[in-house]
Every structure is written in C-alpha cells, then in structure tokens.
Amino acid sequence: MCVERSLTAPNLAHERAEQEGSTFARAHGLAVVETVTDPFGEAPDPMDREVWRRVRELAEAGAVSTVIVRWPAMLAPESRHELRHREANALAERGVTIRYSWPPLASFSGGLR
Helix, strand or coil, rough: CCCCCCCCCCCCHHHHHHHHHHHHHHHCCCCCCCCCCEEHHHCCCHHHHHHHHHHHHHHHCCCCEEEEEEEEHHCCCCCHCHHHHHHHHHHCCCEEEEEEECHHHHCCCCCCC
C-alpha cells in the first residue's frame, strides 16, 4: 500500500512500497500471499476503501498472519489515528499482526496489535 506523491516519477512510491514489503517478508521468513495497492487518498477510514476491505477478508478467512504496510499512516492519516487502532484490533482478533516495511520502523521486533 502506498501514496503517490511524485509527478516526475509517478510509480516510485508504489515500487518502493512493494520492494520494501517483499524485502521485509523475505527477511522475516514470511510468504507473500497477495499484494494489494490501496489508493490511500480515497478515504481516511480504511473500511471505506475497497482494497483495505480485501485485507480484512483475507484476515477473516485465516489466509494471512501478518499484514505489511510501509508506515502507520497507510492505515489512516494522523488526523484519524484512532482508526489505525480499530483496524489493528480487528486484525489482532483474528491472529493477524500489522508490521511496517519502512526501514526505520521495520527494525522493531513486534508489530501493531
């Protein structure tokens, strides 16, 4: 999941997010089940975004144990940070952990539960 920011390199954020996620998964012995791109600008509430609902479906089906995102703001913007906790709790109830692939956050051993 990523936010598009650059007009000169329109796919850069997407490419970095996928690369970071894949690198993180390999480094932690995780198998990638599915890669989704969430057009974050659609809505601050993750459940209002079709792609995030797909993440929830995978969790509910027991198909994933970990969701990798670049950073916390990928779930919801800072102004709606409470939605991050709602989503983390909803996933945790299904045994799913949220992990961050952005290197400064990836070094933390746990995840957001």
